Amino acid sequence: MSKVNVLVRGWLTLGARFLPFADAASPELPLSRLLRLALFQVSVGMATVLLTGTLNRVMIVELGVPTWLVALMVSLPLVFAPFRALIGHRSDHHRSALGWKRVPFIWMGTLLQFGGLAIMPFALLLLSGDASVPVSPLVGQAGAALAFLLVGAGLHTTQTAGLALATDLANEETRPRVVALLYVMLLLGMLVSALVFGVLLADFSQLRLIQVIQGSAVVTMALNVIALWKQEARTRGPISAEPAPNFRDSWRELVADGTARRFLVVVGFGSAAFSMQDILLEPYGGQILHLAVGATTLLTAAAAAGSLAAFSLAGYRLARGADPLRLAALGAAVGLAAFLAVIFAAVGESAVLFFGGAALIGFGGGLFSVGTLTSAMSLDQGGRGGLALGAWGAVQASCAGGAVALGGAIRDVVTGLAAQGALGPSLNTPATGFEAVYLIEVALLCITLIVIGPLVRRHGGPPSQSTSRFGLAEFPG
8 A cells, every 4th residue: 555655646746847837836836826826817718718709700690780889899898908007006005904915806807707797698689689678779789888898897807916916926936937827828718718619609599698608707706716715815914004105106107117118118019010910810811812711710729829839938938047028029020920921821822821820920929928928027126016017918908909900990991992993903902901911010010129129138148047847948849
């Protein structure tokens, strides 16, 4: 019996050494606790897929909602993106009666997500103009708008406070790998949710839609409660009567630093560059390269594979002391090659080049996101980690959402001008509108590299060696 116990303990020790995320843990934040904390990213990924993917198609195809109204509803969650900096600032200085700072904000975000998802299916049925429910269309529009706003507010609140809590719990050495782990969990949440939603809604009915969305509300609540359980230590003693610093003063202090201000500009341009084509990649493959629906759906898998490779490389390099801003710059450079590959894929009618470009978009965007988020965590000085992360999230989400909307509009306008012959006979092709957007993204990435250059030179330095043996840092890139 003793030999069996020794063998079991040996396997457990071996497994801990070779788990991909083992080196993201620390004595203060063991692996089991870290993985449990990362569940809030799974709930965020599930809500993101539901809002921007599953419901997008269901509202247009099955429920017959006008496309412009769907686009408006899906964009409503972005209304709360600029408030992430305020949320982060408040969580820096909040002290509840129970002695917590971050937990109340994550809990409030969870309740907002739950409430929005709970009322959403009924609001969508009213929005579709179901003849069996004799109410004004305005009721459905107002209900759907409220549902999307609640989910958006909850999503941004939960993610901002959750990232700040992860920053509080992780030490400086393991923080880069914790960032990579959180991104992987977000990506896994999106991939698994997309597959599950696709299976559950394959046999569509209104009852099934209600069950799936409200089931998502219950799963969100369960995941976030498990993620929060015994994560943040309670502060004992009386609540301090000292007033919290004013948000405006704290924000001015943050942006007064030229490095922080330039960093946020980098985040804005880079996020816009990688996001402008989000809703155009699959239509580009279908209309220009004449790919089948099944083939274009593989683009998501190609981009996801590129992102996973980027997270692996980021963990490997950051664990050895690499400058996160240098990684972000590398991601922008890879993005240049990716968008040029997509453009030239149409010229050569090459599906291989197109899929390669899609994978490189995921790879470059992953490096840029991990690099900038890790840099945002390093702005945590004087107890303002939540403000710094909130500022990163506000700029990233606002610029990405605005770029998505602008990309669709630019494509439609340029395609219309080309069809009318206003751009000349050589550009009178269906690809012109798409390629205009990709060329703009190339220009935005060039601007990103120009702006980030001084930051890389200022912060760059020789990499230091990590003592970790294997884990996310050694996960094959």
